[in-house]
Amino acid sequence: xxxxxxxxxxxxxxxxxxxxxxxxxGETELATIMGEMKDDMKAIKGAAKAKDSDKVTLIAQQLxxxxxxxxxxxxxxxxxxxxxxxxxxxxxxxxxxxxSALEKAVTELTLAKTADEQKAALGKIGKAAKKGHKAFKxxxxx
Ligand code: HEM
Numbered sequence: 001x002x003x004x005x006x007x008x009x010x011x012x013x014x015x016x017x018x019x020x021x022x023x024x025x026g027e028t029e030l031a032t033i034m035g036e037m038k039d040d041m042k043a044i045k046g047a048a049k050a051k052d053s054d055k056v057t058l059i060a061q062q063l064x065x066x067x068x069x070x071x072x073x074x075x076x077x078x079x080x081x082x083x084x085x086x087x088x089x090x091x092x093x094x095x096x097x098x099x100s101a102l103e104k105a106v107t108e109l110t111l112a113k114t115a116d117e118q119k120a121a122l123g124k125i126g127k128a129a130k131k132g133h134k135a136f137k138x139x140x141x142x
Contacts, residue, residue, distance in 0.1 A: 022076050025140035030073035036066050041125070044109075048118060056118055060109040067106055071099045077138040095136050102128040 040063040047055035074084065078091045105124035112118040 021138055021140045022080065024076060024080060025138055028073070028076055030070060030075060033066060033070050033073065037063060037070070040066065044122070048115070048122065051115065053115060053118065057110055057112075060106060064103065064106045064110060067099065067103050071096055071103075075136040075138070077136050091136075095132075098128065098132040098135065102132065 040059055044056055044059045044063065047053075047059060074082075074088075074092055075095055078084070078095065079088045084092060102125065105121055105128050108124065109118060109121035112121050
């Protein structure tokens with residue numbers, strides 16, 4: 001009986017640790033960049049709500065610069081090392097495509113002439129983020 005209990009406890013803890021996120025989860029340079037993007041998006045949505053189109057354009061230009069920085073960092077879910085295996089490199093290339101899609105949508109936002117055009121571009125940004133997170137963002141268990 002004792003043995004069974006011990007086995008149960010051990011397998012349970014192994015299960016837990018297998019699910020635990022990476023110690024650097026949410027602490028990477030990419031996470032910091034993403035945090036900046038989140039702040040910009042919040043400001044953009046506020047400006048759009050206040051019908052301040054010029055402000056939307058201005059912050060979108062700022063966001064574009066930040067998005068371009070994100071291209072250089074390997075998501076933790078792919079690797080925590082600089083050297084990538086062929087398979088990891090392929091995933092990183094996919095990630096970069098996702099960042100490009102986001103860059104395109106943000107560029108569209110900077111060029112949007114009307115509130116409707118801005119709204120459409122914001123929709124594309126939201127979709128790109130959702131897709132990118134589903135594929136490449138690790139869940140931090142905090
Ligand atoms: C404007 C659009 C986006 C916003 C506002 C955004 C926001 C965020 C936020 C708030 C986090 C969590 C950061 C933390 O843990 O402190 C995050 C993480 C992450 N996001 Fe985004 N994101 C966007 C687009 C994307 C796209 C398009 C991709 C992929 C192509 C992506 C990939 C990731 C990854 C991989 C992480 C985890 C960071 C890591 O691996 O270290 N995000 N994002």
